[in-house]
Amino acid sequence: MHDASIPRRNLLFRIVSEIPGVTYGVVFLAILFSIIRPRFMSVNNMLLIARHSSVLLVASIGMTMVILVSQIDLSVGSVMSLSGVVAAYAIRNGMDLVPAMALGIVCGLVTGALNGVMVAVFKFDYWIATFGTMGIGAGMALVVANGETLAVGSAGFGWIGNGRIGRIYILTYLAVIFLTVMWFVLKKTRFGYNIYSIGGSEQAARLSGLNVVRNRIYVYMCSGFFSAVAGLMLASMGNSASPIAGADYSFDVIAAVIIGGTSFDGGRGGLFGTVMGTLLVRILASGLNLMNILPTWQKAIIGIVIVAILVADVLGEKRKRRRDMMRRYRDG
């Protein structure tokens, strides 16, 4: 990746080839919808898409890291429901906003640690381990909320979900801050480097003296943390917490990350792709709603677009590899 022998004149080519394929999909769709429905391009609609992407974006940060170490975390959605419900329950019973939200986040960290220990220390299959915690989280959320939506009715909590500074929503700021920090962590810190190393080859990472177990636990705790934060953001939008709010989120999150080009093989991809994957899903939803297309059709159309992008990505990847190979032969 950081091959110094590639000549400078190929810098542009390198940058372009490192952009995940989904980016072109996002650009293409944005142009397409703007032509069909000019008001799609309005600043207000753009701000709205940014707002509607923010919860999914934050929830996807952790999953990006988990998939980078070639594993999966199915408990994301349940943790989202649980953290929202726990915080709402605490606020309703007189706790202050900040400690209540901290309590919600603790739920995420504990679930994440539990996942991490099961997967990294006891070597349980990560599908089954996180499937288990998914069930536990979803069940706990229903127990805490007694099966009902808990109205929070706190002005501060509602402000997080619906307030704005300038024209931009608080939720959007939160997503941008978390993404920037985690982008930096992944690209520029030891921990981020370790994640890519483990994903690339766990054996090589271990042999070079890396504490794989500890790093894996950290990764799952990050996933739990960001799921919990996303759950709080989701609940704040409705100023109420539903025990099933996050129910289907795990699959949306996995889809966003995979569409964004982060590979199950591990060690390839990153947060930029995840942002693009999320935007693609949200832009499709927004554009299709503006065009008054039935949700029943929307589902199929979204599926088709996802498959098209994956196919384009795979073909592009093949072509790139062939070109790299040819250049290597030619250059020396």
Place this chain on the structure above:
Amino acid sequence: MKKWFPVLACAALLAALSASAADSRVEGKAVTMILKNFTNPFFITVREGGEAAAKEYGIDLTVLAPLKADNNEEQTHMVEQAIVSGADLVIMCPSDTMGIIPAMEKLEEAEIPVINLNTRIGGDRKLAKTFVAIENFECGYESVTRLVNMMGGKGEFIILEGVSGAQTSIDRVKGAHAALEKFPGVKLVAQQPADYNRAKAMDVTQNLLQAHPNVRGIYCCNDEMALGAVEAIAAANKTGQIFVGGSDGNADALKAIRDGKMALTCHTDPYNQGYQSVVAAAMALRGEELPDLFRVSIKVIGKEDL
């Protein structure tokens, strides 16, 4: 007669002018109707009713529902997008009566009127111009009264609730309880949620029939669940021995009633609910005063009514 002609012409012109003036407040207006889902035939029929009325009034109607059935987040997104795309009015059928409130407050802030459809928006403040709905209490009361009469006024009874916490289900169950109180010979042996879902209702009923083999009547808060119960009863070889009541009046349920598998349903007239919500929208757009409740009438339907 001849000298009256100009007067008549003037009157006709005036009438035409005033009529078109009245219409211009409604015609071409963008109304967004947000429903709970399109996986339940009930809401597809609501949509058809709404579209028929919109055609008559010349309203530009957009009907949306979440991709993930009954998802509050998506409904919130749809409301916000309706504001941004300049809707003149929103017809709202909330999946989550509490969770939708902030979105409704945004509509209030944007001065976009709201017509509340089918399920009441929560909270203490009045956020909608009017509420277009049936009385769910009445629905449960009337259905169970007739169901118990079919049972001869005695025997064991089961109630299947909808999604936990759903207001429609809560009200229908209340009505059902009120009806059961009139019949001391009837014993309510179980009451469980089956999420308005056919497959879930089949599971739940199968388990309940194991525990309570002598059940004579089952009241379900919608037809999908009633049809699930019917399947469970067939699997237990008890078709015809247990009276099953549903609610909504959808095509499958009417067929089951005709075939003698289901005892009755409560026609909640989804078509008319959709239609009336758009009528209410047109009235609101004209600036007319609206009553607090736009009541859509119900009708209990058994085999002899078909």
